[in-house]
Amino acid sequence: MKIAIFRGHNTIYNTGAVGIRKEDDLINEVAFKVIDKLKNFGQDVIDCTPTEAEFKYIKSTTDSLSLRCKKANTANVDMVVSIHFNAYNGQAHGTEVLYVSEKGKDLAQPIQNEIVKLGYTNRGVKKRTNLYVLNYTIAPAILIECCFCDSNIDMNLYDSDKIATAIVQGLLHVEGKFILTEPTATKSQIDEWADERFLDGSYKELLDIYWTECTAKEINPVIPFAQMCYETGFLYKISSTAGIDASYHNPCGLKTSQGGSDTSSSAHKKFKNWSEGITAHLDHLSLYLGLEGYPKAYSPDPRHFSWLKGKVKVVEDLGSTWTNSSTYSDTLLKFIKEIEDTIVEENNCSEELKELKVKYSKLENQIKTLLEEQDNLKKQNQTLKDEKENLITLGNKYKALLIEIARYVKEKTDVLNK
Ligand SMILES: [Zn+2]
Numbered sequence: 001m002k003i004a005i006f007r008g009h010n011t012i013y014n015t016g017a018v019g020i021r022k023e024d025d026l027i028n029e030v031a032f033k034v035i036d037k038l039k040n041f042g043q044d045v046i047d048c049t050p051t052e053a054e055f056k057y058i059k060s061t062t063d064s065l066s067l068r069c070k071k072a073n074t075a076n077v078d079m080v081v082s083i084h085f086n087a088y089n090g091q092a093h094g095t096e097v098l099y100v101s102e103k104g105k106d107l108a109q110p111i112q113n114e115i116v117k118l119g120y121t122n123r124g125v126k127k128r129t130n131l132y133v134l135n136y137t138i139a140p141a142i143l144i145e146c147c148f149c150d151s152n153i154d155m156n157l158y159d160s161d162k163i164a165t166a167i168v169q170g171l172l173h174v175e176g177k178f179i180l181t182e183p184t185a186t187k188s189q190i191d192e193w194a195d196e197r198f199l200d201g202s203y204k205e206l207l208d209i210y211w212t213e214c215t216a217k218e219i220n221p222v223i224p225f226a227q228m229c230y231e232t233g234f235l236y237k238i239s240s241t242a243g244i245d246a247s248y249h250n251p252c253g254l255k256t257s258q259g260g261s262d263t264s265s266s267a268h269k270k271f272k273n274w275s276e277g278i279t280a281h282l283d284h285l286s287l288y289l290g291l292e293g294y295p296k297a298y299s300p301d302p303r304h305f306s307w308l309k310g311k312v313k314v315v316e317d318l319g320s321t322w323t324n325s326s327t328y329s330d331t332l333l334k335f336i337k338e339i340e341d342t343i344v345e346e347n348n349c350s351e352e353l354k355e356l357k358v359k360y361s362k363l364e365n366q367i368k369t370l371l372e373e374q375d376n377l378k379k380q381n382q383t384l385k386d387e388k389e390n391l392i393t394l395g396n397k398y399k400a401l402l403i404e405i406a407r408y409v410k411e412k413t414d415v416l417n418k
Contacts, residue, residue, distance in 0.1 A: 003038060003171070004072035006082035006133060007031040007049040008143075014064035017087035019150025026149055026158070031083045033164035040180060040218070040291055041172065042310065048072050048080075062132065069136040079107055080141035081171070082133050085149040093151035094121030095144075098128045103140035111144060111170030118162050120147050120154060176314030177333060179289060181220045187211050189342040190225055202235050206251065209278045217286060223315060224285060226335035227252055228278075230328075244268050249277035254284065257302045269302045276300050288312040288322060 008027050009016035016023025038045045048071040050064060058064050072080050095115045097108035108125040116122045134141045146163050147154035161182040169178060194203045214221035228251040236245050243265040250269055260267025271277035283301040287294045290310025311321040319329035
């Protein structure tokens, strides 16, 4: 399928609304992700937005729009998707997809449905006869107003990757839990969830590898990690029906190229370490997803067969393709949901609290010492006061005695002189 993407506005004489965020920026965040994801699924995508080099041809909004339409028409695309964000009075919020033709309406509805699932208010699909890009493209066209860039409600909900995924799911008519997304849980959430189930640190090395390799491939790491937990029975806490153990470093029950029975250990591939086993798992999954560059010429995946390409987009597809089990996808979805719902106590917060407690107890000790010192000083002060009192009394007595002596001496001298 050949798909034209219009990144709304984003040229001279045609800039978008400015709300809590700039419409132009939001459009680019979403549109580039849509383009990436569609290409990943092997779609032929053209970004028809005028480039800076073409700005010299633009003297009006209409020029900015007609350039896009001409590009799409010349390329003979199958559909046109123009991406925008709405703005009104700060109160209005929600999603709407605009169309003019009946074919456009058929494109609009599934995208509207998918975006609304993310929690945005459903303003419905709307027929609009006065929009240039809907009227001047040969292929059926839609204009997506993802949500309102001047609405607090919408901007709090906004996540570019989720909106892009919703648009791609709507366009490709795929319902379910998409595998090719940004992580839907943090690494600490996975860690916390796994910690309760493995009861030892055995999963940590694997989690590190899954996290790094998945994010590089733009696969949601939660999904293959959940697969590993299920397929290995939490690293053989539940013993394997195939009779294999952790020494196989086989995270997802991959068989050898020859294959064989599910219950035969020799039919299962033995990898040299977890890194190799996980690479094989993710290569196998990437092939199923039909990612660009797959099948690879060299892969540790022993079953890297080209006919597997592109059989899977969502977790719900795995039960009937990856394996043949009616419960496989449901169990994975249950694990994934549990991981996403795991609440992790903010580590920074508890660290800070620990530090504060230490500081507090140090201060408490200092205060105790100071109070003791104050007490001692008070006592010393009292002793000094008493001594001073004694000295004054003694001094006065001494003075009186001196006067007495003086008087006595004078009397005696007077007597002698007579
Ligand atoms: Zn707009």
